[in-house]
Amino acid sequence: MTQYVNVKPMIYAALFAALTAIGAFIRIPLPLSPVPITLQVFFVLLAGLVLGARWGGTSMVVYVMLGVIGLPVFSGGSSGLGILLGPTGGYIIGFVAGAFVTGLIYNKVNDSKTATICAMIGGLAVIYLLGVMQLSFVANMTLQQAVAVGILPFLIGDAIKIVAALIVADRIRPLLAVS
């Protein structure tokens, strides 16, 4: 049975890939900051929490495929292999690893709020790690320079996304359990 009937996880993975894709276009203004936050990283972490390591990671592979075949799904509406191989490509590849790691940590620990936050911070750290590695390698920067350009401007927004993902994941998981 289980060997063949695996349509549902595949469809869920496709859904989360599509959600991550439109996440770049959903902007919500923040009370204090002038820069609105987008939902992209939020859906990456959510995919890891809700779908688990294997299917969360797969859904992000699908997201990368969407961008490579030319849909404007990368941040800011960009697309194509050029973005993936360029200075910001590490973050996109990091989405795959990030969702995977979030799911991995989340499945290992108990279902408490602290554990969920730890799982998401782990996932986010992996996204940043890969992003900065590619940035410093491709753009010929030192690690400190890459961190200054590629991490520091985004830290506050991402902290908010973690809290939001925590709230939403709690309210979404019952919907998945019923199905």
Added chain:
Amino acid sequence: MIGIYSHGRSYMHLLDPRTKLALMVGMSLLIYSAQPTALAVLLALILLLSRASGLPYTRLVQGLRPVLVFFGAIFLTHLLFTPGEPLIEGLAVPTLEGVTTGSVLVLRFILLILYTSIMTYSTSPSGLNYALTFFLRPFGTFGTDLAFMTGTAMTLIPGLFREKDTITKAQAARGYKPRGMKGFTALVVPLMNRSLKRVDELSDALESRCFHSKRRYYYYRQTLANRDYVAVGIYVVLAGVVLFVRFEAGF
């Protein structure tokens, strides 16, 4: 169709998607290994290809807009932190070396994006999806599954946009202004709720028709034509020249 793709009958459009995908990867490697002189040649080639495929220059450079700020940050970093000969008397930065390394790097990134824009302009998403599946064949059924999921996600995106619009408009009609954390959950929870219902129906429909993994989803077939071999030949000559210039001539 969303995205940059546009239907056409140009030489670029008629090339096999697999050839174009392989050339995209090949050209990216070439752009990364090119020296300033070779970069100028590649830029000329890109403008020529854009003209040949019928892609107007205004739309060609549109792909750059989202990443421009980031490229600017990269350029500035190199401008301010490269030691060397100062441009302005009395100041340590900016240096001549900083300007050259920064602009060569940013030019490379720009060429990379321009080139892939031409390719995605002249290749349909389904065509490229097929090409990706073809190159993923060593991974067994994972490749076909991935193609199926990518195709499904492609069809889901317009629907999700509609759902998002419906939700935000309904909330706006009731005088709600999304802001901060509350605005976050107020949009995402109903969006997830509705879209999960939709994909549950979809997967039920697929399952009840005995759809499963480990089968072929794609019936898109194309065979390599002479023009594909010509394109690869041109690329090989170009790569030879660029690499020769870099490692032998040295300019």
